[in-house]
Amino acid sequence: MKKSLSLLLALALAVSSLTACGGGSGSGSTTAAAAPAETKAAETQSATLPDIGKVETAAAGAEVAAEASGKGAAETSSKDSLIMGYTKEPDSISPGTDSKTNAQMVCQMCYDALVGKDPENQSVMVPGIASSWDFEDDGTTLVFHIRDDIKFHDGTPLTVEDVLFSLDYAVQQGLNAAGASILKSWEAGDDNTVVIHLEYAYKPILQILAMPGFSIISKAFYEKCEAEGTNFGQVENGTGAYILERWTQGDRIVLKAYDDWHRGTPAIKHVEIVTIPDETSGALMAENHEIDFFIGMNSADVDRMMQVDGLTILNVVSAGTHLAAMNLTREPFKDNLALREAVAYAMNRDEILEGGMNGYGKVTPGPVTPGYFGFVEDFEPYPYDPEKAKEKLAEAGYPDGLHIVFKTPSDSWYCNPSQVLCEQLRKVGFDVEIQIQERATYLQECQNNLDYDMCWYMTWGDFPDCDPPMWTKFHSSCIGQNMGNWGGLNDPEVDALLLKARTSIDDEERIACYKELAEMNKENCWYLFVFTSYNPICFDSHLKGVVPITSVLYNPAFFYWE
């Protein structure tokens, strides 16, 4: 009896200890990439996940919106509160101070910018604080007509002086540095206008000025905070759709609707943004209807969540493009096109997407997010050809293989695809040593010191235009400390092309420049773009007005309950 019991206990111990082993599913996991998941055909309304990429935003976004407005014409629910879950907490909600998307999301809920975006199509600009605007002097001057009927949340009226002060404030914020470099000067004009002079004509300037970082703040309130020593980042007095009621650090932000919002009183009167550090817990809370909207789902939870009644899951193409970079400033990849081509032919993008992201993404062989202005639609990358890769490796002078170090941060959405790529490279003869690093170390070594052979990273476009990601990735001025040209590319022809695209106000000319750049990148194998990931979101099916947004900056002011 005792012997049997002992054996049983030993077996229980062995089984219990094995429960700690297994593939990770949350962020920070460094386990091996999951096997490709099968896409299941679910029977709920979200059965076939719409591949809502930015390239289809106008169409798909319109489809979703049409469905919403059709049903929305019927009675709306008396429910007027919304609980949103997010996996990270903002550090600051004042404009331009916190790079996290949820911080910018709350910022845009509480503040308005000079211009806004159409909630159903982020490429279309709509009036914000400015009722209208004019381009003058060949696009180098902007005249904004400021509304005179807008009040801050404390009841004080917004004036031209606040707008000027806000621009002074915005250009000093580190996050706005790229946009600030384009603004030359600004002053009050006639008849309640603000005149902004640009360093050069810049077509996407309105997109920059619509960003949360350039929101309009109250000069008097800011000065009061400075005088009293109040942390401006943790309070607000904007003109946006929502007023900050309460912020419990680490727990939730509670907002209430601003009834005098110039774009109309929101249907959702109360919003709580809850911090849920664990992605799986967030998905379970959505399943349990403890929260109504969850941003930050793990792709591994999507299939299961599709089976849950009452939930809508949307796979939104993100503003981030994943790529593999080769160090162009040192051996072995410097001046060795054949070697870079070997990597290009060895890469199977579909396999990387399946193995690294469970298939949740869109292969993007060209630069930038699909749907962004300047995205090259019909671009053909190098085909997957391992035999050709081996030939190129031999041609490059390494017939017996080559040892390289591949660096990647430990976050699963970098680490998992990296491991798949490394395995593909090993199959063609590379001896790859993968180094999974903590983020700070990875940034220090790869971004600042260019101390790597190959690395994996992601670019992000804050608004739907090619210029920012292309400029930071390809221009020679962006090499080095905290800059985006991680490959170290220094080509005057590329610099000239980028400048031409940036300063032209002719769309056709700009598109032609980006197409030429894409071809140059392919010919020279500078950067190997792989895929754009999806940002799955889930929300209660009765919540309407949700249109997929690549930047993830959702505003509940445009939602309503059915």
Place this chain on the structure above:
Amino acid sequence: MYKFIIKRLLMLIPVLLGISFILYSIMSLTPGDAATLMLGDSANEQAILKLREELGLNGGFFENYIRYIGNIILHGDFGISYRTRNPVFTEVLTRFHYTLRLAFTAILISTVFGVLFGIIAAVKQYSFTDNFITAVTLALTSMPDFWLGMMLIIIFAVTLKLLPISGATSWRHFILPGLTASANYMAYTIRQTRSSMLETIRMDYVRTARAKGVPEGKIVFGHTLKNALMPIVTLVGVNMGWQLGGTIIIEQIFGIPGLGSLLIMSIRLKDTPVIIASVMFVATLSSLINLGTDILYAFIDPRIKSLYQTKKKAVKTSG
């Protein structure tokens, strides 16, 4: 006794100084820059340099450290968080009460049930009940707490819908995390209680008490448990220290905005003032808890109490 307490409190000072120096050195020597991590990958060099200037990161290591420690000692100023720009001490105290609630819940569950089941296992030694309790303790120590937490969520929150999954707004939010945090320590407490009880239950005075017809309950709770308390109190004291500093994973799973979550976020962003303040805070608390445990011994064990009284009398008579 008072001299003992003062001596222990004074010993805290070099300990805390040592902790602050070690942590500051580690944060300075590890790669990564707080300003870069805060502004993101796309910020330009000028913006990074400006923020470094604002945060006081441009001086040398010793200059920065001496300035930092001087502010703490002379002004009680732990600085501001690089991340939120709030005073560090406010950040730590705001988060601490969540960790305290979680730790208290875990300690209460692990101590009450640990002692209870330990007593039962000792009294019914080698019975089915004892073996069952032993098996349960083995299971509790074997389960990783993140797995146990998720299982409890699935059973009680998702399937049975009895308790909430995440958050910290009501007492109900602390039940599942408290159970998760208490599991391992409950197992240790059960084993320790059982072991201590078995030692004392075999003493001659217990046999005498039984022979005199003292009820079994009074023997167990009135005599045996009292004499078996010392190791259990030690374990509870150690448990408290662990709970205050070691609930990071549980806080992440259950969305409790405690010190553990704050520490993780601060480490990721190299928010050095918050890291040092949090660790020093927990170290101070742990030391005070250990001191409290040592003082408690005097109240539990008359022999220790008499030791202090004997010394006092000796001093008085010699003086």
